[in-house]
Amino acid sequence: MSDDLEQETLAIHTGIHRSQFNEHSEAMYLTSSFVFESAAQAAARFSGEEPGNIYARFTNPTVTAMEERLAALEGAETCIATSTGMAAILSCIMGLLSSGDHIVASRSLFGATVNLFNNILKRFNIETTYVSATNVGEWETAIKPNTKLLFIETPSNPLTEISDISALSALAKRKGVWLVVDNCFCSPILQKPLELGADIVIHSATKYLDGQGRVLGGAVLGNHELLMDGGVFGFLRTAGPTMSAFNAWVILKGLETLKIRMDAHTAHAMKVARWLESQPNVARIYYPGLPSHPQYELAQKQQKTGGGIVSFEVKGGKEGAWRVIDETRLISITANLGDAKSTLTHPASTTHGRITQEARDSAGITDGLLRVAVGLESPNDIMADLARGLS
Numbered sequence: 001m002s003d004d005l006e007q008e009t010l011a012i013h014t015g016i017h018r019s020q021f022n023e024h025s026e027a028m029y030l031t032s033s034f035v036f037e038s039a040a041q042a043a044a045r046f047s048g049e050e051p052g053n054i055y056a057r058f059t060n061p062t063v064t065a066m067e068e069r070l071a072a073l074e075g076a077e078t079c080i081a082t083s084t085g086m087a088a089i090l091s092c093i094m095g096l097l098s099s100g101d102h103i104v105a106s107r108s109l110f111g112a113t114v115n116l117f118n119n120i121l122k123r124f125n126i127e128t129t130y131v132s133a134t135n136v137g138e139w140e141t142a143i144k145p146n147t148k149l150l151f152i153e154t155p156s157n158p159l160t161e162i163s164d165i166s167a168l169s170a171l172a173k174r175k176g177v178w179l180v181v182d183n184c185f186c187s188p189i190l191q192k193p194l195e196l197g198a199d200i201v202i203h204s205a206t207k208y209l210d211g212q213g214r215v216l217g218g219a220v221l222g223n224h225e226l227l228m229d230g231g232v233f234g235f236l237r238t239a240g241p242t243m244s245a246f247n248a249w250v251i252l253k254g255l256e257t258l259k260i261r262m263d264a265h266t267a268h269a270m271k272v273a274r275w276l277e278s279q280p281n282v283a284r285i286y287y288p289g290l291p292s293h294p295q296y297e298l299a300q301k302q303q304k305t306g307g308g309i310v311s312f313e314v315k316g317g318k319e320g321a322w323r324v325i326d327e328t329r330l331i332s333i334t335a336n337l338g339d340a341k342s343t344l345t346h347p348a349s350t351t352h353g354r355i356t357q358e359a360r361d362s363a364g365i366t367d368g369l370l371r372v373a374v375g376l377e378s379p380n381d382i383m384a385d386l387a388r389g390l391s
């Protein structure tokens with residue numbers, strides 16, 4: 001596919017390899033293995049002399065199509081699809097790191113990522129140091145001789161802190177370490193970390209890439225040498241956290257509408273955020289698309305828009321926040337995000353419920369904080385649904 005096509009076109013036309021039936025919409029290849037024409041061909045496939053599919057734990061044409069499409073959108077040489085977003089993070093680290101290596105990570109990461117680093121990688125002698133998402137100086141100080149990788153998520157969940165991808169990638173290059181960016185909140189439509197100097201992009205395809213809350217999926221993206229020779233694909237092929245052909249097909253079709261969905265999520269979130277700013281019972285808003293956001297300038301430079309996630313602090317603490325949740329009739333009370341349906345979460349008692357009150361307070365996750373992942377419903381209906389519990 002030509003390089004000069006724009007993202008919305010690439011999202012529809014990349015990764016199409018028609019079969020002998022010349023189907024217009026992409027076919028789904030539900031098969032666990034592939035047949036060879038001869039013993040010699042089987043041997044050539046296994047030795048890598050002849051490219052082609054062998055077994056679906058390694059590759060499958062539907063998964064390959066999704067990988068090609070997502071790679072085009074992120075501007076990546078290579079994409080490796082995985083069964084979930086967490087499998088993408090695990091595959092990245094198991095492929096690139098060894099026992100004795102060290103990670104420097106943002107303090108504001110997805111809960112399961114923190115559990116993976118603290119409770120699982122630690123058992124294999126991979127240690128993680130956590131630093132501020134926004135203070136680049138802290139990252140420099142935390143890098144040790146055995147540091148291999150810096151890990152960020154921007155904007156962060158739920159406080160929408162923005163990490164400076166260009167500054168951290170410059171630091172990573174100077175120190176000879178890799179910068180990994182979990183780009184789940186923005187999707188490639190709003191932010192392209194590889195263009196800003198990151199080495200690897202991680203996705204939970206479960207969120208905006210699918211976009212309708214149907215399947216789990218993940219992806220690791222970066223240059224061919226790092227992912228293929230560096231061991232990420234080798235880990236996937238051997239250990240097996242592979243994406244299924246069915247899930248790949250759903251995500252492949254989801255990507256076709258990613259641009260118009262992200263535009264709508266953003267426009268709706270902006271309306272909801274502006275409206276929340278005018279509500280007397282709202283103490284504070286966290287939305288990178290508003291000039292009141294402490295890193296508005298950086299957000300403007302780094303991501304195209306503020307995205308679809310708005311967090312806000314309700315007056316009246318937990319009671320006030322729970323009232324807003326319990327008065328909704330339309331918005332789903334669930335921790336998922338990136339869906340056509342709006343979702344509403346109380347981080348202090350759910351996603352961040354297992355950390356101490358003290359840690360939550362120092363992180364700014366107060367009892368009155370709510371996070372809304374603004375969906376594709378009419379923003380007027382979303383605001384009316386929130387207004388009931390805010391009045």
Ligand SMILES: *Cc1c(COP(=O)(O)O)cnc(C)c1O
Binds near residue numbers: 084157205207217
């Ligand atoms: C959901 C999520 C993940 C994990 O993805 P799964 O597909 O649920 O495994 C990782 N990072 C972020 C930012 C997420 O929101």
